[in-house]
Amino acid sequence: SGLQHKVLRKLRRGQIPISAELDLHGLRVEEARQALSHFLHRCQLEQQQCVRIIHGKGYRSANNQAVLKSKVNHWLRQHDEVLAFCSAQVRHGGTGAAYVLLRRK
Numbered sequence: 001s002g003l004q005h006k007v008l009r010k011l012r013r014g015q016i017p018i019s020a021e022l023d024l025h026g027l028r029v030e031e032a033r034q035a036l037s038h039f040l041h042r043c044q045l046e047q048q049q050c051v052r053i054i055h056g057k058g059y060r061s062a063n064n065q066a067v068l069k070s071k072v073n074h075w076l077r078q079h080d081e082v083l084a085f086c087s088a089q090v091r092h093g094g095t096g097a098a099y100v101l102l103r104r105k
Contacts, residue, residue, distance in 0.1 A: 003084055003101075011101050014089035016050040018099070019043075023054040024068050032068055036075055043102055044081045050101055052088060057096040069095070076100060 010016050022039040024032045036053065043051050053076075055068040076085050081102050088097035 007101070008084060011050065011084060011099050012086050014092055014099065016099070016101070018050055018052045018092070019048040020046075021052040021054060024072070025054065025056050027068070029067065029071055032071065033075060036072065037079070040079050040081045040100075040102070044105060047105065048102055049104070050099060052092060052097055053085075053100055054093055054097045057094075066096075072098060 007016075020039075020043055022035060024035060027035060032055075039051075039053075053072055055066070055072045057066050057069070073085075076082050076098070083101045083103050085098050085100040087095050088099050092099070
């Protein structure tokens, strides 16, 4: 809330330059949570505006469940640094990745 519709539209379309990315492939849930937390904190300190989180689609996990995808969604909602997030465009990983818009310090 509080974001201009134009900014959200640009985020969904992948039109905001991605300044950093974090790949969580192969990490266990707790490792991924810690990596995400450290990454978001560092990115905010570095004044990053838009970052990409690659969580994967769950093809290598048991029952092809996208465990990290749902966890990342939950974790991003808990971080004050995060203004908005959405699934990435196909060229950037599609539903296996997310664009994250960060609050400026």
